[in-house]
Amino acid sequence: MDETTDGTAWVYQDSGSGAQGHMELRTTASLPDPLDAHREHLAHIDDCGFCRESVDGSMCHEGHQLWRASRAARA
Ligand SMILES: [Zn+2]
Structure with a gap:
């Protein structure tokens, strides 16, 4: 996973058989518990x-x- 410095990361989404996977920007910064x-x-x-x-x-x-x-x- 390529983490960026702003707490987001591009995550590869494999949407299953047949469909094309895509990249999705996810927030990886952990929220305060x-x-x-x-x-x-x-x-x-x-x-x-x-x-x-x-x-x-x-x-x-x-x-x-x-x-x-x-x-x-x-x-
Ligand atoms: Zn006090």
Whole structure:
């Protein structure tokens, strides 16, 4: 497989007997794993006094970034 630097690759699609195969541009960049991002956020809350003690859902800067990453990964 010829991977390009922008996270895409040309993949040969063999469409079966009789039909002509064709090249198809596929995205190979791995998407962030929503569970990983979520776990990372939870791990941060455990480690971070501010996030852990927060009663109104407010987060520190890093906690907020991890939260946003986990939201983005799930979308
Ligand atoms: Zn925090």
